[in-house]
Every structure is written in C-alpha cells, then in structure tokens.
Amino acid sequence: MAEGLASEHARIGELVGDQPAEWDLAGELPDGLLRKLGAEGILCAQVPAAFGGLGARSQDNGELTAYTGSLCSSLRSIMTSQGIAAWTIQRFGDREQRRRYLAELTSGQLAAVAFSEPEAGSDLSAMRTLIRPAGDSVVIDGQKVWTTGARYADLLVVLGRYGDGAAAVVVPADAPGVRVEPVTDPMGCRAAGHSHVRLDGVRLPASYVLGGGGQALSLLFTTALSYGRMSVAWGCVGIVRACLGAAASHAKRREQSGKPLAQHQLVARHLSELLIAEQVSTRICEHASRCWDAGSADMVTAAVLAKHVSAGHAARSAATTVQVLASAGATDGHVAARAYRDAKLMEIIEGSSEICQLLLAEHALATVP
Amino acid sequence: MTTEQTFGFAPVSTDVITDALVSFLTQRLKTEVAPDQELFKSGLVSSMFAMELVVHLEASYDIAIIGPELKLDNFSLVERLREVEGVGAEGTGEDG
Numbered sequence: 001m002a003e004g005l006a007s008e009h010a011r012i013g014e015l016v017g018d019q020p021a022e023w024d025l026a027g028e029l030p031d032g033l034l035r036k037l038g039a040e041g042i043l044c045a046q047v048p049a050a051f052g053g054l055g056a057r058s059q060d061n062g063e064l065t066a067y068t069g070s071l072c073s074s075l076r077s078i079m080t081s082q083g084i085a086a087w088t089i090q091r092f093g094d095r096e097q098r099r100r101y102l103a104e105l106t107s108g109q110l111a112a113v114a115f116s117e118p119e120a121g122s123d124l125s126a127m128r129t130l131i132r133p134a135g136d137s138v139v140i141d142g143q144k145v146w147t148t149g150a151r152y153a154d155l156l157v158v159l160g161r162y163g164d165g166a167a168a169v170v171v172p173a174d175a176p177g178v179r180v181e182p183v184t185d186p187m188g189c190r191a192a193g194h195s196h197v198r199l200d201g202v203r204l205p206a207s208y209v210l211g212g213g214g215q216a217l218s219l220l221f222t223t224a225l226s227y228g229r230m231s232v233a234w235g236c237v238g239i240v241r242a243c244l245g246a247a248a249s250h251a252k253r254r255e256q257s258g259k260p261l262a263q264h265q266l267v268a269r270h271l272s273e274l275l276i277a278e279q280v281s282t283r284i285c286e287h288a289s290r291c292w293d294a295g296s297a298d299m300v301t302a303a304v305l306a307k308h309v310s311a312g313h314a315a316r317s318a319a320t321t322v323q324v325l326a327s328a329g330a331t332d333g334h335v336a337a338r339a340y341r342d343a344k345l346m347e348i349i350e351g352s353s354e355i356c357q358l359l360l361a362e363h364a365l366a367t368v369p
Numbered sequence: 370m371t372t373e374q375t376f377g378f379a380p381v382s383t384d385v386i387t388d389a390l391v392s393f394l395t396q397r398l399k400t401e402v403a404p405d406q407e408l409f410k411s412g413l414v415s416s417m418f419a420m421e422l423v424v425h426l427e428a429s430y431d432i433a434i435i436g437p438e439l440k441l442d443n444f445s446l447v448e449r450l451r452e453v454e455g456v457g458a459e460g461t462g463e464d465g
Contacts (some may be wrong), residue, residue, distance in 0.1 A: 094436040125416075165441040216441040219419035224421060297425040300417045362415055369399050 004060030008042050009067050012132065020072035020233075021333035023191040029074055034152055035119035039108035041080050044086035051102035051203075053086070058292035062285055062305035069238025070245075073342035074191035075266050076238065080231035081149035083155030084158045084333045085111035086292045087227040088168055088185040094212040094219070101170060104155070112153035113196050113224060122355050124221050129199065130162030131167045133214065137203050138213075140169060140177075144197040151302035159220060166220050167213030169204065188341035214242070227298055228350040230288060236310035236346050239339050243272040243314075243321040246335050261324065270320050277313035284309045301363050308356035314343035386451045393425060394447065403448040419444060426450070 015033055023029050037043050044062040047053025056064070061083075070077040083107060089101045105111055120126040129142025131225075142160055150156060156171045156178070173180060179198040186194050248271055251262035261267045288306035290297035318339035322329050329336030347353045387404055394402040400412060408414050410458050414422075420446070434453060443453045 091435050092439055098436070130370045211435075211439060214440045214442065214443060216419055218416040219423070219439060219441075219444070222417050222420040223423075270383060274379040295424060295428045297428070300421045304417075359417060362417075364399065366415070368400065 003152055004053070005045060005056055005064045008040070008045065008054070009118075011042065012037070012041065012064070012068055012071070016068075016071045016075065018077070018250065020338070021335075023074060024338050025074060025333045027185070027190045027251050029078065029152070029191045029193070032150060033109055034075075034078055035108040037079075037112055038082065038105070041106045043082035043110075044105055046083065047086050047090065048108055051090075051098060052106040058230060058289040059286065062230065062237075062289045064240040065231055066285075067233035067236035067240065068240040069197065071192075071238070073235060073338065074189045075344075076231075076235040077189045077192035078149045078152065079154075080228055081112045082237065083231050084113045084185060084224050084228045085089070086117075087157065088113065088220075088224045089159055089210060091170055092215060092222050095217040096210050097170075097207075097210060101155070101321070102113070106245065109151065109154045110152050111155040112147050112160070112193075112195075113157045113228075114147040114149070114150070114325060115159055115221065115224070116145050116201075117143055122352055124159075125217060126192065127159065127161060127166075128216065128269045129218055131158075131160040131169050131209065133147065133163075133164045133205070133213075136206055137204050138169060138209055140199045140202040140204070142199050144199070146183060146194050147180075147197050148189075149193045150180050150195035150197055153180075153193075156180075156197060157198075157224075159224070160211070161217070163214040165214045166217035167215065168210045168220060168224075169213075170208045170210065171199070171202060171204065175202050175204060186345075188338075188343070188345040190341075205234050222300065225350055226303045229303040231290060232283075232346055232350045233285050233288065233303070233306035233310040234308075236314035237278070238287055239314040240274070240278045240281055240317045240341050242273075242312070243317040243339050246322040246329065246339050247271060247274055247321045250328060254328070267324060270324050272318050274320060275315045275367060281306075281310040301360070304351065304356050304359045307350055308353060308360065312342070312345040312353065314339070315347050318343040387447060388448045389429070390450055393429075394422075397421070407445055408447075418421065422450075426453070438456065 041054040045054045045056035045064055056113045065076060065079060068079055072273040086105050090098060115124060117127055132139045151229050156173055157168055158171050159168050171178060177200045181196045183194040201256060251267055251271060252260055254261050284306045290304035291302040320342050325336045331337060391402055427434055438453055443449050
C-alpha cells in the first residue's frame with residue numbers, strides 16, 4: 001500500500017521544492033501554497049470522498065504526512081491542524097455542518113484548532129474559554145495560546161466550556177471580537193503560524209456549535225488530539241528520515257583523518273542509531289494506523305504510544321544529526337538545524353512526553369485487576 | 370472512517386445490549402458497573418476512555434456515532450448508551 005496517494009506525494013515535492021530553509025528563516029509559509037494544497041484535499045487527506053476529500057486511510061495519510069514532515073515541519077504542522085479540524089467536524093458536527101465545513105476545508109479554506117490557554121496546557125480540563133448560549137446565538141469569551149496555523153486560518157475550531165460540559169465552535173477568523181496575534185520568534189516550526197487568539201464577546205449563530213454542543217470535555221479533546229497525535233507521530237517519522245538521509249550522506253562524503261566519517265566507528269554507531277530510530281518510529285506509527293483504519297478501540301492508546309515514541313526518536317535523532325554534521329548543519333534553515341528545533345517541540349505538543357507517559361501508565365494499570 | 374459504514378444494526382433485545390455494555394465496561398474498568406451508574410461524573414472513566422467506548426460501540430454494532438449523539442448526557446449511564454445504539458447514528462444515512 002506504499003503506492004497510496006502517490007500523486008499527492010509528487011505534488012507536495014513539486015510545490016515545496018527547496019524552499020523550506022527560506023520559509024524557516026522568514027518564519028512564514030506562502031499563503032497561496034497552503035490554499036493550493038488545501039483545495040486539492042492534501043492537507044486533510046482522510047476526509048471521506050463523499051465530503052469532497054481524498055478518503056485516504058490513516059496508513060496512507062501517515063506516509064504522506066511523514067513525507068511532508070521530512071521536507072518541512074512547519075508545513076506538516078499546518079497539515080496536522082487542518083486534519084484535526086476536519087476530523088473534529090466529521091465526528092462532532094451534525095449532518096449540515098459536516099457537509100458545509102468539510103467542503104470548505106477541502107476547497108482552499110484553512111482551519112486551526114484552539115486548545116491551549118494561558119492556564120490550561122497539559123491540564124486541558126482547566127480550560128476557561130466560555131461558549132454561552134444566547135437565544136439563537138452563542139457568545140464566546142476566552143483566550144487561547146499557541147494555536148498552530150491560526151495566522152493563516154479562515155476558521156478557528158475553538159474548544160470551550162458549554163453548560164455542564166463542553167463544545168467546539170467554528171469561529172470565522174474575521175468575526176468581530178476575534179484577535180489573532182502571531183507568536184513572535186517561535187523556537188521551532190517557525191513558519192507554522194502559531195498565534196495567540198483572543199475572543200471577546202464573539203457572537204455567532206448557534207448553528208456554528210458542532211453537534212449543538214454539550215459533549216464531555218474529555219471526549220472532545222481526546223478525539224481531536226488523537227488525530228493530532230497520529231499526525232505528529234508520522235511527522236516525526238519524517239523528521240527522523242530527513243535526519244537519517246542527511247547524516248548518512250554527510251558521513252559517506254566528508255573525510256577526516258584520511259577516511260570518510262562513516263568509517264570512524266563512533267560515527268557509524270550514530271548512523272545505526274538513526275536507522276533504528278527510523279524503523280522503530282515507522283513501525284509504531286504503522287501499528288497505530290492499522291488500529292485507526294480497523295476502528296479498534298486500541299487506537300486511542302496506540303496514538304499516544306506512537307506520538308511519544310516517535311517524538312522521542314525525532315528529538316534524539318535530530319541532536320545526533322547535528323553532532324554528525326557539526327558545522328555543516330549548524331546554520332538556521334539547514335535541515336539538521338530545523339530538525340533540532342522542530343523535533344524538540346514535538347516532545348511538547350499534542351500531549352507532552354510526560355503526559356503521554358502518565359496516559360501510558362494509566363493504561364498499564366487498567367490491564368490488571 | 371465512520372461515514373463509510375453502513376447501517377447494519379440488526380434488531381437485538383435491549384437486555385442483550387445492556388449486558389454487552391456492562392460486560393465491556395466491567396472488563397475495561399476492572400470494576401463492577403451497574404446499568405444506572407454515572408460514568409463520567411463519578412470519575413469512573415479516564416479521559417481516554419470515552420473515545421475508546423465510542424469506537425468500541427461503533428465496531429461492535431456496525432454503526433457510526435457522530436454529531437449530536439456524542440452529547441455528554443448520552444454517555445452518562447449504560448442505560449443511555451443503549452439508547453444511542455438503538456437510534457443508530459444520524460451520520461449513517463445519505464452521507465455515506
């Protein structure tokens with residue numbers, strides 16, 4: 001099934017070319033490129049064909065995500081955000097909302113999903129953003145931070161409290177009361193458009209609340225984050241692949257002390273570790289995608305496991321790659337330097353490594369009486 | 370994923386569904402669960418469990434539980450969950 005989405009791989013390769021270094025330095029992705037990829041359904045490839053999407057399996061979208069991640073983690077982050085938005089709408093939206101929004105997300109409109117708040121990061125249950133019913137409308141007040149892709153987004157899927165439970169509401173980025181302020185100088189994924197979002201008395205028709213609202217907050221964010229974890233996990237596979245490629249070709253060509261770096265045993269060990277990282281993270285992501293495609297309840301834990309393992313490998317592989325390339329990779333914009341900064345953030349977003357470990361420990365405990 | 374599924378819900382007695390649910394919950398949660406027990410408010414289920422339960426129900430009964438059926442109220446008790454399944458899912462019609 002490695003052939004799935006072959007033309008989409010080619011399309012990404014063709015549109016991205018050698019620009020990621022430039023995008024990293026500028027801290028910005030070309031808006032036109034994002035809209036082009038969006039209109040071709042590539043940014044959220046798992047949207048079913050009935051809604052205008054490519055109807056890709058998790059496995060195939062995973063490989064597409066890894067390929068994108070191997071080229072540019074900022075662009076891959078946009079793919080993750082668009083995918084989470086589409087998945088959340090697909091799961092929680094009513095029939096009309098699915099039809100309307102999924103058509104928009106596959107025809108060039110861009111979306112971001114706002115989870116984190118100043119006081120609610122790892123503990124999303126501390127979320128304060130309020131979505132308040134007011135007749136045929138809802139009024140939204142709150143503050144979101146580090147919303148990936150919000151800088152480019154037309155639609156912001158905002159999670160917040162709603163009565164006794166929670167809700168996700170689709171907020172047009174240009175609605176009165178919405179302010180999007182790009183994060184200045186993010187350490188990694190510099191062109192991913194991370195932004196702080198302020199919502200002050202934003203009044204929207206109640207029909208913008210997905211499924212009428214009133215879901216359990218944990219169901220809402222676990223569902224949304226599960227897609228995000230799959231996407232980040234595969235994106236990390238891409239980072240590891242880029243690292244492996246860069247380190248191996250450098251070690252093969254660069255000579256020191258009269259022989260190629262690769263023939264120095266300590267460098268050779270780095271290469272073997274990169275290959276192990278690439279294989280381990282690929283296999284664990286494949287497993288999670290199989291669970292996802294089979295509709296197995298294990299997919300929830302498998303996504304956490306895949307994200308945690310792949311992000312750890314990506315961060316270590318990036319550090320190793322900078323070590324092998326040394327001065328050759330130590331300039332911003334270089335694939336090794338980008339990997340080093342981008343991968344570290346992957347150990348933080350979509351559930352930090354520590355949160356993943358707690359979830360996995362909880363799972364381990366749940367399997368014994 | 371879910372919208373590709375067809376509505377294959379065969380008539381099953383509600384007692385059978387209740388028993389199956391109680392058995393799944395008891396097995397996953399390692400504790401006895403009563404049909405009228407509060408699942409969320411009691412803190413009985415983990416933050417990940419709600420989604421696992423939804424996916425389990427979809428796979429077991431070949432239905433899609435999406436949209437308005439995912440409201441908290443429908444997942445508060447085993448008795449309510451059974452009703453969700455009885456209804457099938459609103460997303461299984463012409464969408465897919």
